[in-house]
Amino acid sequence: MSDDEADYMSDAFLKQIPDTRPSxxxxxxxxxxxxERREKIANEKNKQKPKTVLEKEKRDEGLQSAISENNKGFALLQKMGYKPGMALGKFGEGRKEPVQVELKTGRGGLGREQDQKRKQExxxxxxxxxxxxxxRMDSERKQTFVKRMNEKIxxxxxGKDLYNSQKVCEQLDSQLGITSPNEAFFWPEALLPKTNDTDECPDTLESLEAGYSGYVQDEVEEEELGHEAEGSEGDEDDPYANFTVEEKLDVxxxxxxxxxxxxxxxxxxYNDNEDLMQNCPGNSAELHEDL
Known part of the structure; x- marks a missing residue:
């Protein structure tokens, strides 16, 4: 079969045959x-564009085309020595293109669009x-929270280090035969030696006559106030009374x-002071973190 003859079994040959399959x-x-399809095609061909669309197309076409030589204004410019592409002005410092037309489509007053644009900016x-x-506030709150949590931890x-130090101090002091700590916070509170400071009053109020009960009651209250004042003075004399946990741990x-x-x-x-200075990193937990 020659190349000029069409292959009736090919796709090209089949595409030329109209579709006559039953529907x-x-x-x-x-x-x-x-x-309906024919009518739709005919309507699209005969359909007229709206007036606003035609005006826009004509306006865009006019703005995109240069001023023709038949224009009276262009003819006057040519008489004064103007040539196409030149800038206006005696020294050519003016504009080269005509002023662009900005069509106002809204119904607002003049300057309203600029004012709206300014307000939007x-x-x-x-x-x-x-x-x-x-x-910035979120970052500050986050930093404050992290700082507060770090301080809390x-x-x-x-507090844990202080309690462990108190237990160790009590054990070491006991090994040396020390029965009471140098300071009250050197030992755990539960291991401090108990002292009986309660003063017993020999005469009770019930054993007194009825006429003296008010007088004795006033004296007892004055004595109690005196004991409280002495206790407060004792706290003021204690140099470690107002120490923080960190300061107590340092001491x-x-x-x-x-x-x-x-x-x-x-x-x-450690064995001695020299052994302590050589092998111990320091006197704080921060100096032992890298170990």
Whole structure:
């Protein structure tokens, strides 16, 4: 078979054959649909554009085209020495293109669009400022929360270190035969020696006559107030009464290192001062973190 002869089994040959397959649509329905399609095509061809669309197309076409030589204004410019492409002015410092036409389609007054644009820009600047302020406040709140939590954890760790130091101090002091701590906070509160400070009154109110009960009651109240005042003066005399947990831990750590050559964070009792200075990183928990 030559190349000029068409292959009747190829796709190209089959595409040329009209589709005559039977349809499930009745003939009168198919005829009506075909007429509707033809009518739709005819309407699209004969359809006229709205007046506003035609005006816009004409205006855009006019703005995009240069001024023709038949224009009277262009002819006057040519008489004064103007040539196409030149700028206006004696020294050519003016504009080269005509003033652009800005068609006003809205019904607002003159300057309203510029005012709305200015207000919109102000709102955008205000929103950006508020967003930046909110981000800054969120960052500050986050930093404050993290700082507060770190301080809380640090305080809890200091309390644990103080309690462990108190237990170790009591054990080491007991080994040396010390029956009472140098300071009250050197030992745990539960292990402090108990003292009986209660003063018993020999005469009770019930044993007195009725006429003296009020007088004795006043004397008892005055004595109680006197004991409270003495207790408050004793607290003022105590140099460690107002110490914080951190300050108490520092004092107790210094006592353990100088008296017993012991480091609470190393957990080791050193032989002497030189051994302590050479092998112990320092007198705080921060200096032992890298170990």
């Amino acid at each position: 499930l649509v009745p003939k009168h329905v198919a005829r009506r649909l075909q007429n 102000q709102r955008m600047v205000w929103r950006k400022h508020q967003s930046a302020k909110k981000q 640090a305080t809890r760790n200091v 107790l750590t210094l006592y353990l290192r100088t008296k017993h050559k012991y480091c609470i964070w190393c957990g080791i009792k």
